[in-house]
Amino acid sequence: MKIKIIVFIFFCTSLHINSQTNSEIAGVYIKRAEQSFQKSEIENSLKIFNKALKYIDTISDSRIARLGMLLHYETKEYFLARSYSYDYFKLVKDKTTADYDLMLEIFVNIMEEIDEFKIEQKRLETERKIEEAEQRRVDSLKRVWSSNSEKFIINIDSLSKFNGNNIAVYKKGDAYGLIDDLGNIAEEATNYKHVISYDNFILLLRDKEKPTKIYCYNSNTKKGFVLPSVETFNSKSTHYGKVMLPRGNGDLVTYPNNSKKVFVYNLVSKEFKADKDQIVLLKELKKNDIIDKYNKEGQVKINKAWYYLGGKIGAGIYALYKGENRLHGFLNTSNGNVLSQEYYNHLGAFYNGNFELIENDKTFWMNDEGIRQEVNRDESGKYHGLSRFLKLREGEYQIIQNIDGQDYIVLGNEKLINQKAFIAKEPR
Incomplete structure (x- = not known):
């Protein structure tokens, strides 16, 4: 029984010593942090202050709360500064000093910054929602345009130059056929x-x-x-x-x-x-x-x-x-x-x-x-039309024509304006 009492007393004494030691260590770091702050070494002061917090379970001293409030105000961490300010005004005893008035002024500044931040966040959120809605609209129009553009794909493997009469030879598989510059097939590539x-x-x-x-x-x-x-x-x-x-x-x-x-x-x-x-x-x-x-x-x-x-x-x-x-x-x-x-x-x-x-x-x-x-002039002539054949991937082409300053995909008598212009002309 005597041994148990001794162990209990030793354990309580250890806790008291450890608690006292943590408090003292924290006090040393707080003092150093204050000294750095007075020298306007804000970054170093905050670093030391955070070391002090490792030895503090709860803030029970207005001096610590004051320093935390000032440091986070200087680093524009206004929500943390506000948290420390609540501790400061709860713990401070003398509310008649010039320092108290200064801290009150800083608190007002902190709250104003937070209000402005909230307003800005609300604006950004509204802007984000508008942008997301616009992106959804654009994505939807892109899908519509892509679906429409699929109808303009010409399935051929390769293409010769067009002659002066807008006719070219195309190849599909191992056969040759004929096509005009609007994509109309003059002869299918099947037999030749x-x-x-x-x-x-x-x-x-x-x-x-x-x-x-x-x-x-x-x-x-x-x-x-x-x-x-x-x-x-x-x-x-x-x-x-x-x-x-x-x-x-x-x-x-x-x-x-x-x-x-x-x-x-x-x-x-x-x-x-x-x-x-x-x-x-x-x-x-x-x-x-x-x-x-x-x-x-x-x-x-x-x-x-x-x-x-x-x-x-x-x-x-x-x-x-x-x-x-x-x-x-x-x-x-x-x-x-x-x-x-x-x-x-x-x-x-x-x-x-x-x-x-x-x-x-x-x-x-x-x-x-x-x-x-050595040479002779081929009367087939050079192509002077508007069409450009664009290879999308193996075996797939589209015809592009510039009409009145805008690129169109064309096929026969049909045409589709380019994706960017297609999206731009659709009402928001």
Whole structure:
């Protein structure tokens, strides 16, 4: 029993000593904080003051409350300053001093600052609600605009440049089609795997090699058609062979397989180009010493070799065949020169003073005298329209046009103003 009493007395004494020690430590820190405050070292004073608070359970001294009020007033922490001011006015004994009047003046300032803060917070809250409402309105309009803009998406993989008649070639998958600058499809990309374009004519070929079907689009007239089957030209042929560039006069030359004649077709009149009566032609060539002989099969003898006269290319130039699928070269009927197929692999139609010439898989140009040229002017022309094709992502495009200073998405006869202007014109 005696031991228990001793332990109890020791415990109470320890609590008293510890409490007294905390109070004294806090007092030291408060004194230091006051000294720093008097030197206008506000930040350091507040730091020391907060250390003192670690040793204080409750504020029971107006001196501590006063310092807390002043420090938080100086640091513009007005709600904390107000809390300390309540403690100060509750604990202060003498309310007749000049210091009390000063603290009262500061308290009024604190309350005014808090009132202004509340007013500002209310204004900010109102502003926030207005901004949130506006953002909801804008987000809603963006969703509406985005939904509308989806209707203007064109599903294609790639696009060529537009020509002067506002027509371009597009690709979808492995097929080619035709489209105008408003997004109207002139020919769907479904059947044709290769394209040849020149002088405002666009040819879509079922296959790049050995094409069996050719679609022609005349961008001048905005009309297209499928060329006659190659079998109608030659029953033994199964494909058009080498297809040359279409020319501005509408003439197209191809070199079908299993044939001793070139395929020469006019894309405007939609007719095969007729050769001069063969007997009359052969007699003229013999008379003018262009050929040595000819026979009833239509063969001509030149320099001791027999050839088939394989059709007129243009400007007096005829194809020469040794037999089916055996193009030998070309005969210039004006001077008798033979252009060897070894160097003059293929000739295209004659127009505007020249032929297309293929030499070692490269394209050149040649005039009617056999002089080679490096370049020629494509009459397809340059695009001068308003449309810009914008790639949204893989396989998706939209057409943009600037109309009266505003960008629009267009498709056919429909148009949608840009998102920013769309939102701006909607009433708030």
